[in-house]
Amino acid sequence: MPIFDTHAHYDSGSFQPDRGEVLSALPAGGVGLVVDPGCDVESSRAALSLAERYPHVYAAAGIHPGDCAGCTEADFDAIRELCRQKKVVAVGEIGLDYYWAENPPKDVQETVFRRQIELALDLNLPVIVHDRDAHGDSLRIVLDYPQLRGVFHCFSGSPEMAEILLKRGWYLGFDGPITYKNAKRAPEVAAITPLDRILVETDAPYLTPVPHRGKRNDSRYLPFVLETLAAWKGVSAEELTAITWENGLRLFGLEAAASALSPSAESGTL
Ligand code: NI
Numbered sequence: 001m002p003i004f005d006t007h008a009h010y011d012s013g014s015f016q017p018d019r020g021e022v023l024s025a026l027p028a029g030g031v032g033l034v035v036d037p038g039c040d041v042e043s044s045r046a047a048l049s050l051a052e053r054y055p056h057v058y059a060a061a062g063i064h065p066g067d068c069a070g071c072t073e074a075d076f077d078a079i080r081e082l083c084r085q086k087k088v089v090a091v092g093e094i095g096l097d098y099y100w101a102e103n104p105p106k107d108v109q110e111t112v113f114r115r116q117i118e119l120a121l122d123l124n125l126p127v128i129v130h131d132r133d134a135h136g137d138s139l140r141i142v143l144d145y146p147q148l149r150g151v152f153h154c155f156s157g158s159p160e161m162a163e164i165l166l167k168r169g170w171y172l173g174f175d176g177p178i179t180y181k182n183a184k185r186a187p188e189v190a191a192i193t194p195l196d197r198i199l200v201e202t203d204a205p206y207l208t209p210v211p212h213r214g215k216r217n218d219s220r221y222l223p224f225v226l227e228t229l230a231a232w233k234g235v236s237a238e239e240l241t242a243i244t245w246e247n248g249l250r251l252f253g254l255e256a257a258a259s260a261l262s263p264s265a266e267s268g269t270l
Helices: 019-025 041-053 071-083 106-123 135-143 158-169 186-191 219-233 235-250 255-261
Strands: 003-005 031-037 057-061 086-097 125-134 150-153 171-174 198-200
Touching: 003 071, 003 198, 003 235, 031 041, 031 086, 031 219, 031 235, 031 255, 041 071, 041 135, 057 071, 071 086, 071 135, 086 106, 086 150, 106 125, 106 135, 125 135, 135 158, 158 171, 158 186, 171 186, 186 219, 198 219, 198 235, 198 255, 219 235, 219 255
Parallel strands: 003 031, 031 057, 057 086, 086 125, 125 150, 150 171, 171 198
Antiparallel strands: none
16 A cells, blocks of 8 residues: 655755656655645645646645745635645645744734635635644634644644544644654654544655654655554554555545556555
């Protein structure tokens, strides 16, 4: 069963020298699908153009909280238009980031987050949420929208927060940091997360797992995340690969697209 990397930024400048080579090598490297989320209008467009070129790549369009200063109506219109395109499967990444002092003020981040949540609901798309050091506000905001579906990307909140989100149908994303020695909360969160709500993500080019920490990340390093998480969950890495593949298809509405892409993926060749 191939791997579904539900969060990788192949539009990033880090892939400028060899983007085509890396993307072309993914299927043979065991990676069957990728979602590339945008961070602003330009990168959302770039993500879509990659998705249009590579059958195994899908895009999300959105404005990242770190990039939302000076966001205009024209930007929201552009994101809406991108979200209507066939290969755009989510609104993202959107959310709150209180980590960087230079980020836009909290009220601006919240307004832009809510506008994009409303867009997702309007277009019946899931959202990809970025929540860094903003757990209380992120939770408060998403709970205002009972119909909202999506994933908390690289989830770093408490088990209590995870429990609330899981009850509301959310998926949780697990990334390279779960392989770091200081990962304390992640095993506790993983323990209470049902297998059918787990997604695995690289956040490439960032968050490279051990033993490649420090290098540029790409989707072919996801087995290190899958192995760590599988051990915590008491399943094999192969089982978790198959389960997270199905989870990604379900959340992003790609069941039909995936079977057309790779008929063998359906037969469950583990
Ligand atoms: Ni990201």
